[in-house]
Amino acid sequence: MSVLTLKARAGADDVDALMREIGRQARAAARRMALVSGQQKDRGLRAAAAAIRAAAPAILEANRADLTEARAKDLPAATLDRLELTPARVEAIAAAVEAIAGLPDPVGRRLAAFERPNGLSIERIATPLGVVGVIFESRPNVTADAGALCLKAGNAAVLRAGSESLRSAAAIAAAMTEGLVAEGLPADAIQLVPTRDRAAVGAMLSGLDGCIDVIVPRGGKNLVARVQNEAKVPVFAHLEGICHVFVHAAADLAMARTIVRNSKLRRTGICGAAETLLVDRACASTHLAPLVLDLLEAGCAVRGDEATRAVDPRVTPASEADWRTEYLDAVIAVRVVEGLDAAIDHIETFGSHHTDAIVTHDTGAAERFLAEVDSAIVVHNASTQFADGGEFGFGAEIGIATGRMHARGPVGVEQLTTFKYRVHGSGQIRP
Amino acid sequence: MSVLTLKARAGADDVDALMREIGRQARAAARRMALVSGQQKDRGLRAAAAAIRAAAPAILEANRADLTEARAKDLPAATLDRLELTPARVEAIAAAVEAIAGLPDPVGRRLAAFERPNGLSIERIATPLGVVGVIFESRPNVTADAGALCLKAGNAAVLRAGSESLRSAAAIAAAMTEGLVAEGLPADAIQLVPTRDRAAVGAMLSGLDGCIDVIVPRGGKNLVARVQNEAKVPVFAHLEGICHVFVHAAADLAMARTIVRNSKLRRTGICGAAETLLVDRACASTHLAPLVLDLLEAGCAVRGDEATRAVDPRVTPASEADWRTEYLDAVIAVRVVEGLDAAIDHIETFGSHHTDAIVTHDTGAAERFLAEVDSAIVVHNASTQFADGGEFGFGAEIGIATGRMHARGPVGVEQLTTFKYRVHGSGQIRP
Missing domain, CATH: 3.40.309.10 (Aldehyde Dehydrogenase; Chain A, domain 2)
Structure with a gap:
């Protein structure tokens, strides 16, 4: 999404309508992403990394604007540090996206296979989860990390950045989209919510009319607690690590x-x-x-x-x-x-x-x-x-989950998939 | 739970307090169940099946009382058919519990194992989900089927029967508990909600203060829709099979x-x-x-x-x-x-x-x-x-799920488990 689109959208009065549109676009992008080959996803991610490098000046300029506003608001030093980008940090963001491109494709893995006495052959095959909503705070790099992890697993991502990092996140998202589109991937595969209106978070937690399949909160305990309490869709998170x-x-x-x-x-x-x-x-x-x-x-x-x-x-x-x-x-x-x-x-x-x-x-x-x-x-x-996805050999993680469903422990690209059963017959009917 | 306990509890005014107590007991039972060996679970299930057979006269008598009341209320013929037990149906219920005892233990399976370059050895091991809440309607056999499947997977179950089948369900649950206790399993491993008060369903959907880990609705579309809309915990279900x-x-x-x-x-x-x-x-x-x-x-x-x-x-x-x-x-x-x-x-x-x-x-x-x-x-x-757990070779199923988390397709005993990572070291610290 270009910065121009961002501004035009941010002017929309009706946040709910905007979010529903984002949801529909994400669902459509997810349907396309689910069918993209591993090679094409990886080419898209490498192009996104290159576009981030190329856009470093624009990203750093957007970040300076975010920092100026954050300083004027007297935000804590720790927040400013998390928010600040440097040329080295932008390079690290691009390198992390490339590293995700280098991971094995988690989609299409045969998780199980069994033959039935009637000759039916049944496979359990990994498929993308669908649309992943990520809600984060001041670290702009989450835009690239989370977006790339979701996309590697064949999902579409709807990213909601903290208001203090919106310009930086938008500049990173715009660069990534440019790279993805150049490789034929959908422009809406990674969408950044282009408004600071807090109603957007509530809309995401409601699931956007069934257009969000799972929410991943990335931030402090207050954020995670709100998401766990209010989300009507599954949440991959941990509230605390005691x-x-x-x-x-x-x-x-x-x-x-x-x-x-x-x-x-x-x-x-x-x-x-x-x-x-x-x-x-x-x-x-x-x-x-x-x-x-x-x-x-x-x-x-x-x-x-x-x-x-x-x-x-x-x-x-x-x-x-x-x-x-x-x-x-x-x-x-x-x-x-x-x-x-x-x-x-x-x-x-x-x-x-x-x-x-x-x-x-x-x-x-x-x-x-x-x-x-x-x-x-x-x-x-x-x-x-x-306790870390990298240390577990998952390559990268979107977070650590303590829920009892599905994703538990470090949530890497494999955990951002689900599965379907494929049943192969030769005319069998059930007696 | 004896019928006497049932009556005493049903007199409680405060359904919420009753349900919270049931939740606490279920959590305590789940902690014990998680550590029980496969052999002990199977002995318990076989004893439960034997107790159901031995209690057939009492179960049929309770069922006659349910049927009399249902006929007086002019419930539809299809409901009466689902509700009615016969000696053959009671035998089928006992046999189904024995069949579940004969399935392989889904707990403790090694789902994955990997060595890290630093020598850490990491395993992903199947563990019970915890406490499963099952909400069903008129079929009394669900008491035994669902209870036995949950227990086979090392879980505790909280069962809420339809009001028209409560006496039948209570008689079956009482027999099962007798069998389980005789084999040293916790009396609260399978608890039937002993009141017809509809507030009990709302309490279960709220998760009973974190004491219910997943809800399985077994019944018509109205029940499933209510559960999916209101549950604050994950739900294994499908709304429709179009x-x-x-x-x-x-x-x-x-x-x-x-x-x-x-x-x-x-x-x-x-x-x-x-x-x-x-x-x-x-x-x-x-x-x-x-x-x-x-x-x-x-x-x-x-x-x-x-x-x-x-x-x-x-x-x-x-x-x-x-x-x-x-x-x-x-x-x-x-x-x-x-x-x-x-x-x-x-x-x-x-x-x-x-x-x-x-x-x-x-x-x-x-x-x-x-x-x-x-x-x-x-x-x-x-x-x-x-599309059936038996036809997939899962032995039995508690239902079919269309969600994108964890249990998807037929939900058998394996799908009633989660997992943990076990990390084995020899003094490794993280650089």
């Missing part, structure tokens, strides 16, 4: 120290960062102090139960609220628990079913933990920060 | 006649019954008349376009409404279309994404139809009436 590391009685201390530090502190702002450390009472006398002192010395605030506070005066008291808090910061809650069952019980009571790890050399204890902790990702003797 | 048979130019006439008759008339009341016949203009001069006369002679009413009406005066005019109608009766809409593209376009415009078939010996045309028709089940040279 991830735990449980250091079991049979944990090697050196391994536990490394895993706990990495799980908490490698990056504190990501959903796979650990928020609570549980230490088995049986090894607390040897393991608790080194684990806590490591964290304190690395600059992490520690909130602990009585046993943990006894380790060091810098440990402040933890209340029940701490067990339920996703700090997303250099803060950790620490609790000594009475063995494996108590650890599992704590995680099932206070966790968010995202990613939880056990450190132990007791295989039986590990197996029980992996079986009984009901989270999308359960980890034995490794960092919780591996 | 299934098509397209007789392509390259169809063998004898095969087409057999498949059309079977697709429409084998059973007219099931969701996989064909509702519309599309005939390619290119073969209409040879194929249309025999196909239409077959149907008329078999007692099927035919509503057709102009070309079809020219075949026989008994053909009445079809309007656009007919293309959108699921007759569930011996009625068919017939239209002559201009080739494969027009057939696909008709199906995408008027269909319900359930099951659609092409009859042709042109492999290329069949491949295009299977690729481009966006339905849960697409069929080449066979009857649409194969």
